[in-house]
Amino acid sequence: MQRYFIKSVLKTGDQFQLDSNVSKHWLQVMRGAAGDQAEFVDSQEALYLGQLNDDHSVTVVKALESHVELPVEVTILSGLPKQDKAEWIVQKATEMGANSICFFGADWSVAKWQPNKLGKKLTRLQKIAQGAAEQAHRTHIPTVNYFNTLKQAIAELSFDHLLVAYEEAAKQGEQARLVKLLNQVKPHERLVAVFGPEGGISPAEMELLAQNQATVAGLGPRILRTETAPLYFLAAVSTILELQ
Amino acid sequence: MQRYFIKSVLKTGDQFQLDSNVSKHWLQVMRGAAGDQAEFVDSQEALYLGQLNDDHSVTVVKALESHVELPVEVTILSGLPKQDKAEWIVQKATEMGANSICFFGADWSVAKWQPNKLGKKLTRLQKIAQGAAEQAHRTHIPTVNYFNTLKQAIAELSFDHLLVAYEEAAKQGEQARLVKLLNQVKPHERLVAVFGPEGGISPAEMELLAQNQATVAGLGPRILRTETAPLYFLAAVSTILELQ
Numbered sequence: 001m002q003r004y005f006i007k008s009v010l011k012t013g014d015q016f017q018l019d020s021n022v023s024k025h026w027l028q029v030m031r032g033a034a035g036d037q038a039e040f041v042d043s044q045e046a047l048y049l050g051q052l053n054d055d056h057s058v059t060v061v062k063a064l065e066s067h068v069e070l071p072v073e074v075t076i077l078s079g080l081p082k083q084d085k086a087e088w089i090v091q092k093a094t095e096m097g098a099n100s101i102c103f104f105g106a107d108w109s110v111a112k113w114q115p116n117k118l119g120k121k122l123t124r125l126q127k128i129a130q131g132a133a134e135q136a137h138r139t140h141i142p143t144v145n146y147f148n149t150l151k152q153a154i155a156e157l158s159f160d161h162l163l164v165a166y167e168e169a170a171k172q173g174e175q176a177r178l179v180k181l182l183n184q185v186k187p188h189e190r191l192v193a194v195f196g197p198e199g200g201i202s203p204a205e206m207e208l209l210a211q212n213q214a215t216v217a218g219l220g221p222r223i224l225r226t227e228t229a230p231l232y233f234l235a236a237v238s239t240i241l242e243l244q
Numbered sequence: 245m246q247r248y249f250i251k252s253v254l255k256t257g258d259q260f261q262l263d264s265n266v267s268k269h270w271l272q273v274m275r276g277a278a279g280d281q282a283e284f285v286d287s288q289e290a291l292y293l294g295q296l297n298d299d300h301s302v303t304v305v306k307a308l309e310s311h312v313e314l315p316v317e318v319t320i321l322s323g324l325p326k327q328d329k330a331e332w333i334v335q336k337a338t339e340m341g342a343n344s345i346c347f348f349g350a351d352w353s354v355a356k357w358q359p360n361k362l363g364k365k366l367t368r369l370q371k372i373a374q375g376a377a378e379q380a381h382r383t384h385i386p387t388v389n390y391f392n393t394l395k396q397a398i399a400e401l402s403f404d405h406l407l408v409a410y411e412e413a414a415k416q417g418e419q420a421r422l423v424k425l426l427n428q429v430k431p432h433e434r435l436v437a438v439f440g441p442e443g444g445i446s447p448a449e450m451e452l453l454a455q456n457q458a459t460v461a462g463l464g465p466r467i468l469r470t471e472t473a474p475l476y477f478l479a480a481v482s483t484i485l486e487l488q
Binding site: 067068092095096097135136137138175176178179218219220221222223224225228231232235236238239240242243244 | 311312336339340341379380381382419420422423462463464465466467468469472475476479480482483484486487488
């Protein structure tokens with residue numbers, strides 16, 4: 001069944017109008033007709049079943065149970081990657097359950113985002129996150145953000161656990177740390193996981209992470225691309241916290 | 245350090261000539277000069293350190309230890325997806341440690357591969373697998389294959405465990421089965437994991453999988469795209485078998 005996010009707060013029995021995006025998709029793309037039903041997530045992340053009326057308004061039929069979000073709030077904090085990889089990370093990390101996805105201008109980032117283009121880029125990424133959240137049947141749309149430096153990101157983000165995926169950790173065989181950490185986290189705690197850009201994380205950035213008591217964790221013995229590592233991480237979080 | 249796959253069998257002290265692909269990449273793209281070193285995986289998947297000579301031949305300096313492959317042999321068996329998603333799945337599943345990646349013409353596959361184009365498509369995918377294996381520093385290049393139907397795939401593939409990622413399983417809350425299975429597998433056992441195309445797995449295909457004692461496993465509560473599910477699966481395998 002289709003799922004749409006709407007900006008208002010719903011309750012059973014309510015009748016509301018579709019905004020233009022939802023209306024276009026449900027009525028035109030999906031050819032929705034009176035009597036058809038869809039799922040609606042309201043601004044409080046509550047899920048409802050809605051039925052389309054003749055006048056194309058929607059009546060809220062009932063509230064629905066939903067347990068689709070990770071038990072912890074994961075922020076993916078990725079060094080700005082090349083090309084369209086940022087879009088790709090946003091889409092996949094949203095599917096995999098990230099609570100928010102942030103990029104930072106890393107010491108070794110090849111890509112640069114010009115300040116005057118930043119707003120437009122974030123708007124586009126936020127739209128990708130919403131589409132992926134609808135498709136994954138989530139009730140939360142990850143927020144997408146950008147920080148000029150890792151230092152700024154760490155200063156502005158609040159978290160209970162800070163973690164960095166470090167390629168060298170694989171070589172040093174530090175493979176048990178991630179699972180150990182995940183077995184210690186409590187429900188609703190906030191994890192910030194840092195990933196380097198293609199060039200990797202600079203010694204200065206590693207030093208900064210060490211000063212902030214970041215856990216250095218390996219993600220298995222294979223070298224993962226910058227856009228792949230966050231997905232491995234999110235799947236590992238889900239495996240340890242949702243599959244057992 | 246660069247890593248290249250070569251077709252011959254090596255031993256310490258050997259001197260060998262670079263094939264044209266490796267030569268082009270190492271000498272021209274990477275500007276390799278006499279005295280430079282690279283890692284070479286030979287046809288028996290053994291890893292060696294090699295040093296470039298003045299005449300552009302390579303001398304095998306020594307054998308290197310390597311533990312980069314998953315402890316079990318995972319075959320990703322994916323319903324043929326749309327567009328370039330097959331290439332994407334091959335690249336990412338190789339990074340994530342798949343032993344082989346196979347596609348099958350699923351009942352609900354929208355994409356079709358014409359028999360006369362099959363060879364060319366598989367050659368291209370195999371090339372992507374080799375590049376990803378080198379980049380991920382693996383010692384095994386996944387084989388890429390295509391089967392006309394799921395029935396043919398199951399008949400021709402040999403395995404110890406057959407598993408299917410079923411979207412409905414998430415709704416039925418069958419979330420513990422994957423971890424349970426992974427905790428039972430023995431080293432070097434062969435897992436075949438089946439994933440549907442965008443349209444999903446047909447009832448007839450589910451019936452066929454049931455007849456073959458396939459484990460129906462959920463991959464968490466979120467709906468994953470056809471190209472995302474195999475990555476979640478491979479990361480889960482690594483998390484359970486490599487990170488603890």
